[in-house]
Amino acid sequence: MEPTHKPGHFHGGLRLNYHKELSNQNAIVAGKAQSRYVVPVQQHIGAPGEIIVETGQRVLKGQMLTRPKKLISAPVHAPVSGMIVDIGKHAVPHPSGMPADCIVIENDFQEEWVERTPVGDHYNQMNSHELRNIVRDAGIVGLGGAVFPAAIKQTETNIHTLIINGVECEPYITCDDRLMRERAREILSGADIIAHIIKARECVIAIEDNKPEAIAALQAAADEDGTGFFSVQSIPTIYPSGSEKQLITLLTGKEVPINGLPADIDVLCQNVGTAYAIHKAVYDDEPLISRIVTFTGKGIKQPQNLEVLIGTSIADCAAQCGGYSDDASCLIMGGPMMGYTLSSDQLPVVKACNCLLVTTSDEIHPANTEAHLPCIRCGRCVDVCPAKLLPQQIYWYASTHNFERATEYHLFDCIECGCCSYVCPSQIPLVQYYRSAKSEIWTLEAERKKSNHARERHEARERRLQQQKREREENLRKKREMLNKKKGEPAESEIDQKKAAIEAALARVKQKKESLSVAPKNVDHLSADQERQIKEADQRRRANGKESDE
Amino acid sequence: MLTIVIILLAVVAAVFGVLLGYSAIRFKVEGDPVVDKIDSILPQTQCGQCGYAGCRPYAEAIAKGEADINQCPPGGQTVIIELSELLGVEPKPLNAEHGEVKEAKTVVVIDEQLCIGCTLCIQACPVDAIVGAAKQMHTVIASECTGCNLCIPPCPVDCIYIVPVEQNINNWQWPAPDGGHAAPKKT
Numbered sequence: 001m002e003p004t005h006k007p008g009h010f011h012g013g014l015r016l017n018y019h020k021e022l023s024n025q026n027a028i029v030a031g032k033a034q035s036r037y038v039v040p041v042q043q044h045i046g047a048p049g050e051i052i053v054e055t056g057q058r059v060l061k062g063q064m065l066t067r068p069k070k071l072i073s074a075p076v077h078a079p080v081s082g083m084i085v086d087i088g089k090h091a092v093p094h095p096s097g098m099p100a101d102c103i104v105i106e107n108d109f110q111e112e113w114v115e116r117t118p119v120g121d122h123y124n125q126m127n128s129h130e131l132r133n134i135v136r137d138a139g140i141v142g143l144g145g146a147v148f149p150a151a152i153k154q155t156e157t158n159i160h161t162l163i164i165n166g167v168e169c170e171p172y173i174t175c176d177d178r179l180m181r182e183r184a185r186e187i188l189s190g191a192d193i194i195a196h197i198i199k200a201r202e203c204v205i206a207i208e209d210n211k212p213e214a215i216a217a218l219q220a221a222a223d224e225d226g227t228g229f230f231s232v233q234s235i236p237t238i239y240p241s242g243s244e245k246q247l248i249t250l251l252t253g254k255e256v257p258i259n260g261l262p263a264d265i266d267v268l269c270q271n272v273g274t275a276y277a278i279h280k281a282v283y284d285d286e287p288l289i290s291r292i293v294t295f296t297g298k299g300i301k302q303p304q305n306l307e308v309l310i311g312t313s314i315a316d317c318a319a320q321c322g323g324y325s326d327d328a329s330c331l332i333m334g335g336p337m338m339g340y341t342l343s344s345d346q347l348p349v350v351k352a353c354n355c356l357l358v359t360t361s362d363e364i365h366p367a368n369t370e371a372h373l374p375c376i377r378c379g380r381c382v383d384v385c386p387a388k389l390l391p392q393q394i395y396w397y398a399s400t401h402n403f404e405r406a407t408e409y410h411l412f413d414c415i416e417c418g419c420c421s422y423v424c425p426s427q428i429p430l431v432q433y434y435r436s437a438k439s440e441i442w443t444l445e446a447e448r449k450k451s452n453h454a455r456e457r458h459e460a461r462e463r464r465l466q467q468q469k470r471e472r473e474e475n476l477r478k479k480r481e482m483l484n485k486k487k488g489e490p491a492e493s494e495i496d497q498k499k500a501a502i503e504a505a506l507a508r509v510k511q512k513k514e515s516l517s518v519a520p521k522n523v524d525h526l527s528a529d530q531e532r533q534i535k536e537a538d539q540r541r542r543a544n545g546k547e548s549d550e
Numbered sequence: 551m552l553t554i555v556i557i558l559l560a561v562v563a564a565v566f567g568v569l570l571g572y573s574a575i576r577f578k579v580e581g582d583p584v585v586d587k588i589d590s591i592l593p594q595t596q597c598g599q600c601g602y603a604g605c606r607p608y609a610e611a612i613a614k615g616e617a618d619i620n621q622c623p624p625g626g627q628t629v630i631i632e633l634s635e636l637l638g639v640e641p642k643p644l645n646a647e648h649g650e651v652k653e654a655k656t657v658v659v660i661d662e663q664l665c666i667g668c669t670l671c672i673q674a675c676p677v678d679a680i681v682g683a684a685k686q687m688h689t690v691i692a693s694e695c696t697g698c699n700l701c702i703p704p705c706p707v708d709c710i711y712i713v714p715v716e717q718n719i720n721n722w723q724w725p726a727p728d729g730g731h732a733a734p735k736k737t
Contacts, residue, residue: 440726451594
């Protein structure tokens with residue numbers, strides 16, 4: 001095995017036919033204004049934002065339509081001024097072909113912008129936090145295709161090396177190539193802003209050596225800058241050198257650790273398109289409402305790069321490119337290696353849309369979904385895998401639903417570049433197996449979380465019911481006691497107390513009586529005369545008592 | 551000589567007895583770990599279709615050997631296989647007496663026009679997924695509903711319906727290719 005820890009090399013990869021000349025000959029053309037724009041709410045990795053507009057409301061160009069609710073999220077903005085005619089489910093470009101929440105805007109062709117307050121050169125005096133907020137509020141996501149919110153990536157500061165990725169290694173795609181040729185200065189400006197946010201000490205712009213014009217343009221811009229901060233690096237044309245981890249290995253010789261981030265090895269990687277979008281956000285206060293899309297392939301009459309507003313219908317763009325040729329057979333979003341086919345062209349352009357490839361049947365064979373031949377364990381996929389995985393082994397475990405073993409073989413380090421499927425002599429759709437296994441593992445994980453949550457809730461409920469039962473019993477007991485007291489049947493303990501008290505009182509009275517009562521004296525041996533006198537005295541006393549009573 | 555041996559053995563036995571007695575107290579495991587493991591495999595719908603008052607009672611019954619491993623319709627074959635692996639027994643098909651495997655995940659919804667606010671469904675819900683109060687409209691928190699359908703029988707006005715969980719781009723799964731010579735699927 002070749003040593004991999006040296007700059008200028010990563011394991012595996014392929015040399016492909018690029019077909020870039022189809023679309024990179026002409027300058028970027030602005031997309032024609034359309035009457036209707038369909039803006040999907042979620043165009044990024046992470047949680048969708050909260051919709052802050054309503055149907056029937058007039059919005060201005062660049063106005064925020066959704067506000068991010070969670071940390072990993074990005075807003076979307078109105079691409080034109082006009083009326084919101086619908087908020088609801090519409091078809092979006094997604095491999096599932098399912099509809100998703102969209103905001104539909106009817107263009108009023110006024111081109112009326114929201115109030116803009118560009119920061120301009122003043123960004124030098126702003127701190128990282130303020131600049132990150134600008135990037136976040138502008139809805140900027142990674143435009144290389146992964147659409148991860150850029151501001152989240154730029155959270156880590158004191159990163160040594162900022163890599164601006166202008167590699168564009170997939171065949172057919174030329175949007176970054178044209179952007180670099182035509183707007184090199186703006187890209188460097190955007191790179192400088194990112195470098196300011198993350199406090200980078202150097203900035204490397206990496207471009208594959210099959211794009212000499214782009215290299216020359218950026219080199220000229222870097223020379224013009226003259227600070228020596230930017231260096232333009234030409235790298236060999238090997239697919240997938242534009243993949244973040246592979247590019248970092250290629251340039252620095254370091255490898256991003258498993259389950260780690262480039263920041264762990266002091267590197268941040270951003271696409272040239274992202275840098276350009278950040279330049280526009282800072283210098284024009286323009287959110288991400290447009291992007292450059294490569295319309296290419298033999299199935300389209302005039303392949304070219306269009307700068308279109310997000311939400312433009314793909315069909316309208318295709319019409320601007322002269323329409324489809326007669327033998328067009330397949331519409332692919334993204335490149336031929338990693339892209340997926342779209343079932344219709346009545347879909348909006350989204351932030352992830354770097355390329356729309358219309359192929360003819362002789363150009364690219366559609367993905368082989370029918371019966372494939374068995375794996376003969378030839379090991380060619382191992383030779384080409386840029387992530388240094390064992391694709392045949394992962395395939396074996398993924399196809400038998402042995403996800404635990406597949407994960408142990410680092411299924412999640414697969415970058416889905418498609419090299420293994422490309423070289424497989426049995427034409428096994430390996431990447432499709434990996435994608436399916438990954439999403440199934442995510443689903444199982446989500447289900448496990450949900451069932452744990454249900455268990456917690458069930459147990460909490462049981463505890464609560466027990467507690468309530470105990471409290472009820474306690475209350476009942478107390479109540480019964482109260483009732484008994486009212487009826488004059490005091491509780492036993494009280495009866496005991498009272499009895500004791502009564503007895504004590506009786507005893508006291510008895511004692512007192514004994515001590516106080518004066519018994520009649522000298523009543524023994526009385527004569528008849530004496531007895532008569534006593535009687536008389538008693539009668540008098542009684543009569544006196546009666547008189548005094550009256 | 552014999553007495554010495556007997557005394558020695560008695561002393562050894564006593565020492566070990568004390569040691570074991572001490573460890574039984576010192577290293578006592580709270581709860582039954584097997585029950586916990588079985589419970590973690592069960593889907594926690596708390597539906598009671600197995601014949602027990604929830605997933606944990608069923609797990610306890612399995613651990614005691616009172617219940618079979620094929621009585622959980624929401625878990626289906628996946629749960630049966632996992633249980634058979636854990637307990638080292640042969641997997642078997644689901645016992646049809648306890649119900650059938652659901653095709654797709656479902657939740658319930660309350661028709662708010664018909665609800666009379668009797669709170670019977672609230673009392674039936676094992677995971678507190680229904681909110682409402684007496685003579686007030688009730689509603690189901692869809693994200694908390696396990697799809698056990700226990701709230702349906704008590705409802706006096708039949709205003710609770712079963713609906714499948716909505717598929718969207720966030721819970722969508724890449725389909726597996728139907729490969730001709732793919733390795734056999736684990737069943």
